[in-house]
Amino acid sequence: xxxxxxEIIEAVxxxxxxxxxxxPADLAPDKTFFExxxxxxxxxxxxxxxxxxxxxxxxxxxxxxxxxxxLGDVYDFxxxxxxxxxxxxEAAKAAAQAAQSQPPKE
Amino acid sequence: MNGLKRVVITGSGxxxxxxxxxxxxxxxxxxxxxxxxxxxxxxDFLPTAPASRDPERFRVLPRTLRRAMAPSACFTAMAGxxxxxxxxxxxxxxxxxxxxxxxxxxMGSVSTLREGYSLVLSGQSDRLSPMHFFKCASHTTAFNLAxxxxxxxxxxxxxxACASGLQSMGLGAALIxxxxxxxxxxxxxxxTGSEVSGSFALMYAHAPAEGDLAESSxxxxxxxxxxxxxxxxxxxxxxxxxxxxxxxxxxxGEIVGYSSNSGGNGLSQSDAPAIARCMADTCTSAGIAPAxxxxxxxxxxxTLQGDAAEAAAIREVFGSGxxxxxxxxxxxxxxxxxxxxxxxxxxEMARHGILIPTRNLDEIDPACxxxxxxxxxxxxxxxxxxxxxxxxxxxxxxxxxxLNV
Numbered sequence: 368x369x370x371x372x373x374e375i376i377e378a379v380x381x382x383x384x385x386x387x388x389x390x391p392a393d394l395a396p397d398k399t400f401f402e403x404x405x406x407x408x409x410x411x412x413x414x415x416x417x418x419x420x421x422x423x424x425x426x427x428x429x430x431x432x433x434x435x436x437x438l439g440d441v442y443d444f445x446x447x448x449x450x451x452x453x454x455x456x457e458a459a460k461a462a463a464q465a466a467q468s469q470p471p472k473e
Numbered sequence: 474m475n476g477l478k479r480v481v482i483t484g485s486g487x488x489x490x491x492x493x494x495x496x497x498x499x500x501x502x503x504x505x506x507x508x509x510x511x512x513x514x515x516x517d518f519l520p521t522a523p524a525s526r527d528p529e530r531f532r533v534l535p536r537t538l539r540r541a542m543a544p545s546a547c548f549t550a551m552a553g554x555x556x557x558x559x560x561x562x563x564x565x566x567x568x569x570x571x572x573x574x575x576x577x578x579x580m581g582s583v584s585t586l587r588e589g590y591s592l593v594l595s596g597q598s599d600r601l602s603p604m605h606f607f608k609c610a611s612h613t614t615a616f617n618l619a620x621x622x623x624x625x626x627x628x629x630x631x632x633x634a635c636a637s638g639l640q641s642m643g644l645g646a647a648l649i650x651x652x653x654x655x656x657x658x659x660x661x662x663x664x665t666g667s668e669v670s671g672s673f674a675l676m677y678a679h680a681p682a683e684g685d686l687a688e689s690s691x692x693x694x695x696x697x698x699x700x701x702x703x704x705x706x707x708x709x710x711x712x713x714x715x716x717x718x719x720x721x722x723x724x725x726g727e728i729v730g731y732s733s734n735s736g737g738n739g740l741s742q743s744d745a746p747a748i749a750r751c752m753a754d755t756c757t758s759a760g761i762a763p764a765x766x767x768x769x770x771x772x773x774x775x776t777l778q779g780d781a782a783e784a785a786a787i788r789e790v791f792g793s794g795x796x797x798x799x800x801x802x803x804x805x806x807x808x809x810x811x812x813x814x815x816x817x818x819x820x821e822m823a824r825h826g827i828l829i830p831t832r833n834l835d836e837i838d839p840a841c842x843x844x845x846x847x848x849x850x851x852x853x854x855x856x857x858x859x860x861x862x863x864x865x866x867x868x869x870x871x872x873x874x875x876l877n878v
Contacts, residue, residue, distance in 0.1 A: 388536045412602075463596075
């Protein structure tokens, strides 16, 4: 994951348009997910799962992403944290591969 | 029904491979059309009778509802909306009545179960959507119907495989008859997939993909080689008679008899004596003599043993004097949807005064003989009809509906 802010906006808005069927015209950074865009907490989980897949990262244990309120918060989150998220994902992948290469315990 | 109240049907809606309204379904059945095609990988390339899963069709359902729905629930919601419109009952009236629903399916949603297993077994369970459970829960068709119609009453979901739909009708009728409910939306729904069709194939009960597939489902035929799984949904509005009359509702018919039983040891084999007892009990519950039935809409799925057992039971209870046909040669076996969906077709038959024959019944199996098989379009006035549904696990269910009430 090494994206410009425009690429992040495109990916996030793409998910909101395709998965949540929102109107692209409504997707301004100051819009809140719940009040303005009409989503709920289950939609937010679905949205994050889609972005995890898209960016090849894991957000499940991330506390900061749970605090986002506006669309701009999400853009900021990914712009600020992409290096850390990518490093985490790569470390997790390496750990999984190492575990797999271990001989099974008796 | 031996209850306090009379139960009538005041709305009907379907979603099927041969039509999205009962009238369209009847036209296709009367024209002898078959819904059966070659299945894809998901059906193990077996013959199958798919209903449209085109997402554009389901866009009439708001996303906030649709996000929790797999095809089985979408089929149900579409049929349920049509049934509600047909009933003439508004959402406000339904709320005031605390209207409920009873809808069942074989296993929720086989397509969603498969998606879930694929993710979990490949170590990607963190990619499971929070909607996964809602799409494949065993009662997904029922609660999604309630959400779609805004029902605030009781939600039931009898999950008894291929008898789910008819048992839901029976349950709804019993609750209204007992005075516990005034309006219930009842029906069945299902979607195909190799988890179901493959199970039948393993038991040598599924028709193979050979020859003209439109001829692969052949109920009661000497040449039948097994069933073909189909999909779809049907929902009826069941209503307490006096309430329906007071509001001037159109009445399709009255559910006057219903019974369900088992042979006590059933797994996959049909039990003719238990079926006969179920059918006889249904006549008793309706206070109607078998000879007064005008038509039997058979369960007959095109399996070797099941069709013969049902024919033997019909022979024992009704003799050879009541016309019988199965619609599974046209529609395949729509599993949990089959009972209500085929009932919707019978109401159309009654409206037209025409019985639809069993498709592909060119040569009657001697084991299925001795009953009045309808083998071509036949003019007939239907005043009272009989519907059968049976299911794995030894479950039998029968219902009698009286028209022109």
